[in-house]
Ligand code: ATP
Ligand code: MG
């Protein structure tokens with residue numbers, strides 16, 4: 001992409017309404033534009049990152065056997081009346097009436113709708129296990145939308161739903177998602193810690209929130225710092241193999257959010273490993289058995305020919321919240337430092353002014369070579385001062401910046417700068433291009 005053809009409305013000043021780094025940088029880097037409280041347009045740069053996160057989430061879920069579909073944002077009240085949640089959900093649900101006076105709502109989550117889809121088609125244990133997911137906008141009328149996309153009212157969520165004929169296989173489905181989440185967050189450049197979460201009135205031990213540590217996080221969390229260093233299952237993990245051990249590796253250590261915190265148990269963690277911090281909830285997984293299948297009559301025939309309510313779990317990831325979450329975890333005082341996996345462009349090319357045209361020729365060559373190699377470069381070809389170009393690149397946080405100037409070119413060198421380490425090396429243009437590709 002040539003910056004002269006792009007839409008990157010960078011702001012010089014930090015907007016007063018933004019109090020945390022991710023919100024400030026997302027506004028300043030022209031990633032989002034607020035259109036109402038907790039409602040945002042995703043500008044081109046922000047959308048690129050959002051789509052990259054989505055793609056990683058999708059890949060890791062499919063690796064674990066989940067199947068994608070797409071449900072609408074607008075739902076009918078009837079399904080929620082069936083489950084009993086229409087009243088219970090309260091003011092966070094945005095309720096709408098259509099021209100025929102039918103009660104509708106903007107979906108805050110999709111348990112009811114997926115249960116309805118399931119019961120319409122599936123009758124037998126032979127069609128199970130099944131895990132269906134979508135990545136769709138949700139609306140929750142949050143009492144205090146804040147921190148930009150971190151607590152929006154309209155936000156993008158990945159929500160998956162598992163269906164099994166019995167509890168044992170439902171537990172497996174849960175464990176698969178647990179492992180898939182570890183891999184997903186790792187690929188996003190994050191250390192996410194699964195923490196015991198409240199299962200509410202259903203009880204049981206099967207709910208975990210995935211938390212990334214950040215001073216600006218809204219939850220108080222307590223855990224054993226050993227959890228920070230555990231390796232994730234990784235790309236070769238066998239989802240049909242032993243899932244239990246992978247879970248136990250983590251659940252043997254203390255980790256809980258404020259609501260589930262048990263101070264006495266926490267005191268048993270060796271003092272030097274006792275970590276009490278702030279965290280951001282980026283994912284939440286839940287096994288809830290027949291909570292929806294029973295009232296909604298989603299029954300399957302089990303192996304003994306008996307009709308039983310299907311066992312379900314649900315698994316959410318805050319895709320749009322993650323954009324902010326990653327920035328909270330990866331930035332400095334100059335701007336964002338994107339992990340390579342989600343960087344909006346692979347490398348920035350900055351050309352200094354020159355009289356001979358040699359610099360733009362070299363930039364063009366770099367642009368073509370890097371584009372052909374699939375690095376998706378962003379070429380700042382604007383007629384701007386170098387200082388402006390540098391600070392733009394630092395703000396938007398691409399992993400590398402290739403700087404080409406007339407003086408260097410005379411000596412046959414360009415500069416390649418690493419955004420994360422700040423390290424700059426001088427080398428020939430060909431060597432720089434080789435290094436990148
Ligand atoms: P929170 O405790 O932050 O309000 P939640 O527990 O209500 O979140 P869940 O119902 O567990 O949220 O939804 C799954 C995921 O969706 C959350 O883990 C979070 O990452 C994301 N999410 C929830 N609410 C919002 C929001 N208002 N803005 C952005 N992302 C959200
Ligand atoms: Mg909430």
Ligand code: MG
Pocket residue numbers: 281
């Ligand atoms: Mg929560």
Ligand code: MG
Pocket residue numbers: 209281283284
């Ligand atoms: Mg939650």
